[in-house]
Amino acid sequence: MSISGAVLMMPFAAGAQAVATPAGAQVKDMGEVIVYGKKIESNPNAENGVAYKARTSGDSRHTRPLAETPQTIAVVTKAAIDDSGMTDLKQVLGAQPGITLGTGENGNAFGDRYIIRGQEARSDVFVDGLRDPGMSTRESFAIEQLEISKGPNSSFAGRGTAGGAINAITKQATLDKDFTRVSAAVGSDSHKRVSTDINKGFGDHFALRANALYGDEGVPDRAPSDRGREGVAVSGLWERDRDLSVTLDYYGLRTKDHMPDLGAYLVGAVPNRVPATNVPVYAQTNDFLKSNVDTVTARINWKLAPSLRLTSLTRYGKSENSYNTTGANSATRFNGATGDQYTTVALDNGHSGWQDIDYFAHQSNLRWDVLAGGLKHEFIVGAEYTDHKVVSGNYAFTNTTPFNCKTTAGVGANNGFCWTDSKGNPATSDLTTFAGRSATRLGQNQDWRVKTIALTAMDTVDLTDKFTAFGGLRVDHFDLDLVRSNNLTNVTTGDYGYKDTLVNGHLGLSYKVTPKGIVYGSVASAQDINGGEADAGTASGYGGAVLYQNQIAGAKPETSINLELGTKWNLFGDKLLATGALFQTTKKDVMEGANYDTVGTFNTGKNRVRGAEFSLTGDITEKLTAQIGASFMKSKVLGSAVAANIGNPLSNFAERTASAQLKYQLTNAFSFGATVRHESDRCGGQPDTGAQFANGVCMQPVPSFTVADVFAAYRFNKKLDLRVNVLNAGNKDYYTAVYRSGAFLYKGDARAVRLTLNYEI
Template sequence: MSHIKTRKYAPRVPMLATATLAAGFSPLGALAAEVDSASASASATAMGDATELDKVEVRGSWFAPSSQKFTATLLDTPKSVSVVGEQTIQEIGATTLVDALRMVPGITFGAGEGGNSTGDRPFLRGFDGQSNMFVDGLRDVGSQTREVFALEQLEVVKGPSSAYGGRDSGGGSINLVSKTPKLKDETRISMGVGTDSYARGTVDANHVLGDGIAARVNLLKHDSDIAGRDEVNNSRWGIAPSIAFGLNGPLQLIASHYHLETDDLPDAGGFPYADPVAKTTTGRPLVPDRNNFYGLVDRDFQRTRADISTLDASYDLGGHKLRNVARLGNTSNDYLWTQPDDSKNNPNLYGTLWRRTNSRAIDTKTFADQLSLTGAFQTGALRHSYSAGVEYSEEKSSKGSYVLGGGGTNNPLTGNQACATTGAATGYNCTDFANPNPHDPWAATHPVTRSDKALDIEQTTVTKSVYAFDTIELSERWLLNLGLRWDDFDTEQVTPVAGAAPTVIGNADTFLNYQAGVVFKPTANGSVYLSWGTSSTPPGMDSGEGNDAISAANAELEPQQTRNLELGTKWDLLAGRMNLTAAIFHTEMDNARVTIDNGTTRNAGRKVIEGVELGINGQLTRNWNVSAGYTYMQSELKDNGYVCSISSRTGCPAPGVWVVSPNNGNEFPNTPKHAATVWSTYRFPFGLVVGGGASYVDRQYGDAANSKWIPAYTRWDAMASYAVQDNISVQLNVQNLTDRVYFTKAYSSHYATIAPGRSATLSLNVAF
């Protein structure tokens, strides 16, 4: 029998089968599992799953990604890919995307400010991935805080991945896989309460309507405060209905809609960087009391909305599959929140803090269509597993802000941001650093209005793409994986000017990217691979939402190009119950956008990151499950261009004062050298499951100068569940078990975001 088990449609590990595994994910590769009928039945009983699971049997199958662009099982895919399953999300008590990804080493999260919208902003291998988010394989460009109530799994592709998804920042991408109907009547209800006013309810109901026809609906209501933080709270609700036809035949059609609304008092600010000894605004965040909230209850808000409609049609041609996915998306993100200021060094000089505001009112509308053909064929002695397709997308964003009346947020006593005093005389724009009052009556004298929509900045991006992937079985032991993608990218930004012609800038370019890898299989259950991949980052790829926004300085530049070389190995052990993964990588962006010696922006910089990733995941015994991962990343700004020798926020004030960047040789921001996670559970024969885990993240710098940072930390979590009967279970989760004070996000200049304190939740889960 051939060692190679390449399949375009790799067998998916059933969602419930992952209940026997501790976390259901591998930080570096994807899950492999062998579940016999006895252990599957025990898992179903312990977690309140249906007893139909007794018939499930999975033989050494890697947890399959949903994307049809993967033309081999993950065991034989020459790429670092992580899959986080639904069972994992439930076990660790995750409710948001950030929660679900916190135990995947190599991913950190950045903070928002004026140029970066407040929302999900993951960093993958040191590169900002805010614009590299996908839902069911189609790019999701609107900034938002994403939920998990309607997700089947999360998929993380690490390293440059433009061959898979088009424009890319260089670090990888994250794909959210939605729940869809299945041919099985099943309803799951979860109701949870906890500390800090936590209350959450979800419903996942699937019903067979007829021959090959099924409908599914997911519902959510969530309200909570934030542990260890004064005043802050979250409130959201969502609904995700879907209906499928032809699930038992060659022609299938799935129609779905996703709706989520949030209404929060946001806590994006945290604490400013300040060195109380040197009296500077550098160093680590200064925290007089972790509970301090420097915002204003009567002013701050964040409201988001997401509406995403998808039509997925496919036809099985017998060995080949034709599929078309079309989507309409409409998202909005409106907020006004308080950023703790450090620009005037108020905490050190006066023991005060300036309440700076950041605001955004952005609407994003998208249309995307992907037509693909997948399957397998043979040419002589060579077997091919292929995927080819075309894509079209159109994104339109409209960006405004909120206008603050009554003198704005400057201190009227000084006319600027210096805060020698606090209180009403400062318009409540200055507050006590040690004892802020979030109930100051700021709004009474400072009306807030939406900016004139006629002056909103409009950006339209159109992308046309063609791609092809092929996994070729060269022999019993050798595989060749090839991928190629061509993109035609065109973006235009229009900035209205009152009483004058609008300012129009744009960028249009084409770029070709590829993924190539060779896989050697010493045995059927192992692989060793060497791969090479690229990515392109054009100006304006983020629709004006982040670091890659288009501007007059970069509009005419070519895309930044990133390359990655990776050597790795993946192994199925213990009859498929345990997976081991290891990889070393070298990623290089050699034409990064930087300022050159005449003050203009050019593709002249160079950034390099290299590292090691290790992972172990699966069952040490039938009842003991372990998942652990480690990432080492050594990053360096090889050439960061030139900087003005005289500090100025508006540019260099005089010619001839550009000097070589003193940041050359520094580490990337938001890139810890070391990160590690572990999660383990043990299942007792009487229905009790106990588990716990830890995550360690090394120091992260907030800025390229490496002068501002958040310290290293270790966080511990614990859980326990008990099966009251076959279809009813209770689950207790304790997050941040030791109540550790640590920071999760480091902004480049002003502040860092503090993590929640210890919290506990108790959930009742019912399946029928």
């Protein structure tokens, strides 16, 4: 049963025992008594009976409930994801305040790219507290809740996390309840999706949980582009008793986008630069975007003593990501035979890449609750070892169709695929076969590897009955190897590597205004390393290695400091959480790229983000459930090797983002709701060094948008319900991200209708 919070009807009289009454007393038949209750969530972190609200974090290092944690942590529960009708993590996270999406960085199209509070987070995605390396397409079918930590987070997450981190909490086997849930969906654009979630206990000590997914759909109004998803997640639990349990998980996902659609492109000159309209699908028939992921995770939860608990995770994973995509742009072209000049749209030369990821990670945390110095402490000490290896390369393209235009002036050989000739006549009736393009995988051109040993120490202490302090410290020692090679000759062209140690901390102080409301202040740091983005290589402008005299060493880590003042209030019997925060993140020693080549500039950049964020999550009334949030931010480049960058906002930065998902339970059987999300306009450009402006006008603009989805559900009985989702109900043309040249302008999905039948045994 995927719609949580649904009201169940149970006849109290069923199986009830007769109750004796005194002799001669008058007995009145009251009829059948109906007791209404809410579905019990399988998510152990959920607030009981509140579908959209999480009570606790899935990360055991957060020892207090979320309402008492001095940090902005937004949580999206599985129930909220299901009601929204969204399935890919990119869709779910792109609808959250403070998060914007980016295009494939450095022209690549590997998986998903997230930007949190203006800072890159494409490598800051975690699963159950362990970093998930590589750029892949991520799905929600095996996720219990998504946790989005806002602000620098290296004391928890290690390197990176300048804007925050995303942690996916997965579904685990449980002995608490057996269930079988099946969901089957059909919809517009040939949408088909079937998923199962089965949990079964075997005696008092063993349980097994299995999730499976099959999905296939066309991209709304962009046929023949389509998306395929297949996945399996199996979790096995052995529980000796409540003090010791061992869980072993397998997760496998296969995703393939056939003819991935890069959307539109910008046309016109500043200040009249706008998205092109009525852009046909131009992806070539052999284009694709694929991710294959396999991971195995072992967990141990062991209560060694009444006040001492060990939590240990060990994971081994492999993934394979690859893509071939085709872009297009409008520019001046030339007739190779006559030299005539004209403006038209042309296909680009294509973009490709592959990466094979192999990684091992282990993390152990020991929690000790103790009274020391008359104060209650919750100590966490932890150790982590990770070995992440990413081998990558690209493809060679072959075009079987002859070129029909030139990109340079004058008469000569054609070298481009223009959509029209110099007289405006269409060059082809089918753009998807225009180039006749195919691709051959080449050998590796990069071997990137980072080994890290980390130690953490944290303490949450009640200083008084009202004041609580949190302190955390993490030390990461890493060893980076980066070998570049010519993938045609297999000759090594560069061997870069270095070692360093990062030290980061987090301090928070909260005050209980009432038993259900706190105010807090916190300061936290994060650091990122030179060459920390595995997909960027030596493209220094995109997080790749900054080189000097063919060496990587010599740069300080980029350092971010976040200051935050906030408040959190549990309202209406803990059914509604209201939060608000003011924050400032300053990032210094930014490693800037020069002209996007292998030569960069050490530690010359500095930027700042200031803002406020508000949220309301849970039950507003007995019938109305909501998840509402808004973020208002300003960004500014404070320092740069390029003087023109100073004062500009950060690229791909929306100053205002907001979303509201509301669900109303009209009757015991019928509910309906809507999701509205808004993003203000953004300006494209290079990360960190700022958006691209000319005379104060954005050169690569992404227009603002407001998009609404609607949904409704009807419960036939306690086992069966039906949900209808209409995504982008107004069929609005909107765009989520732009590449720095304006050649890619990712288009949001058009209207889509989904009909989902949910059955629980």
